[in-house]
Amino acid sequence: MKALVMESPRNAVIKDVPYPHPGPNEITIQVKRCGICGTDLHIYQGTFMPKYPLIPGHEFAGVVSKTGAHVTKFKIGDRVAVDPSLFCGKCDYCLSGRGNHCVEWGAIGDTVNGAMAEYVKVPEAVAFHMPDGMPFAEGAFIEPIACVVHGMNQLQLRVGQSVLLFGAGSMGQLLIQSLSHAGAGELAVVDVSDNKLEMARKNGATHTFLSSEISSKLNNRKKYAGFDAVIDATGIPQVIQAQLQYLAPSGTHLQFGVAPQDARISVSPFDIYHMDWKLVGSMAVNHTFKPAMDWMAAGRFKTAPLISKQIQLDEVPAFFAQGKAADIMKVQISFE
Ligand SMILES: [Zn+2]
Ligand SMILES: [Zn+2]
Known part of the structure; x- marks a missing residue:
């Protein structure tokens, strides 16, 4: 499959990488939309310090392409949006409603491969069914709304x-x-x-x-x-x-x-x-993805006018290299 890989700071390339097969409790998603965030630019510039190589992309929605052996909540073809937070669920912070300070904090697209790719695998626990009729372009806005x-x-x-x-x-x-x-x-x-x-x-x-x-x-x-x-x-x-x-x-x-x-x-x-x-x-997302999705599903947000540009995956390296102009708001990568 095709993916954008950050090989090192200021070195983003499009290349072929293996399809991410889901583990027993994971699903693999065919990405339909992925927002580009300031954090992605920081990762590109090397100021966020992830482990390279990394496929970024943490604001995304898509369709379930494959399910792991123990997955019960999803079937192939389901439309989903994903909370990129990876909390351990066991530390004092996770156990007291402060998962965003988890001692093993991680996030899809920050510490593990994300959604600037045709497919991404995620734990079943962090995926959410999108309501019927919610476009993928809105699904990719739930993560920023959760923040x-x-x-x-x-x-x-x-x-x-x-x-x-x-x-x-x-x-x-x-x-x-x-x-x-x-x-x-x-x-x-x-x-x-x-x-x-x-x-x-x-x-x-x-x-x-x-x-x-x-x-x-x-x-x-x-x-x-x-x-x-x-x-x-x-x-x-x-x-x-x-x-x-x-x-x-x-x-x-x-x-x-x-x-x-x-x-x-x-x-x-x-x-x-x-x-x-x-x-x-206010650090990222803290068990706020579900309320964000409910808020969005109720029609409280107008996000379509915030999308300044839709680009294809192939265009992303050039977008990173040239930086963001002052009038540009959200840029989304479309796979539709
Ligand atoms: Zn973001
Ligand atoms: Zn934890």
Whole structure:
């Protein structure tokens, strides 16, 4: 079968690899759609440090092509989406609802081969039946939405609270939709792209600002006039550093974007104390795939407009090499 293999950093090639036969408790899926994520770009650039060679791809949906001997939940031809999380199920973190901190944490497309290939094998336990009528393009969005569900659980937004979000890429747009459904009051969004801000307004932002305007337009929204929640969906250290000044007393800062591992920002411990701030993280998916699928199946998300481009597997190495333009949101690989 054909697969995209990351041989080493900045070296992605399309090649023939053996069909992944399922183990007793595994299924092999014929991939129909696979989203490309910022993490995949980090793996390509060598800043995420997986074991090479690796077939990436963790946002995907497809059809069951073969089932292992002990599989009971699926049959050949079933349409499935997959939670890429690989938790051991036995450690203290797994046993206390914190599988995303499993001591043996792994993920399909990060620590084992993923779905940028014609076929991928996965444990039966992490696959989910897709509802009839859900397109594969939506199935491949459940994983990013599962990350958003974890972020929302971490944020603990209360109805009517004001929110300031930095970053209106595809994750930002999913956050905007979630925050709107979850009862956000004022929802201000900042980005460098006019197109993304226009999409943000369609998805529920109450006002939007270009990054270049915020020092003038948000100057009167600091500290006591600040926001109940400030969310980073950029992962850019300078942006994160600058956004804390807009956090109101007893406000929550949610670090949703993935910053470089060695980046540092400075924050005043006195401010954290005096302002009653909560600084909160959100690591990947934490038993949130099922609620994400239910949320999606109920028609709460508009994901089709977030797909900037569909490409074929053969085009992916060139896409990685050239990097992502500022206006591009989600890119999906189509095998349909
Ligand atoms: Zn991802
Ligand atoms: Zn564990």
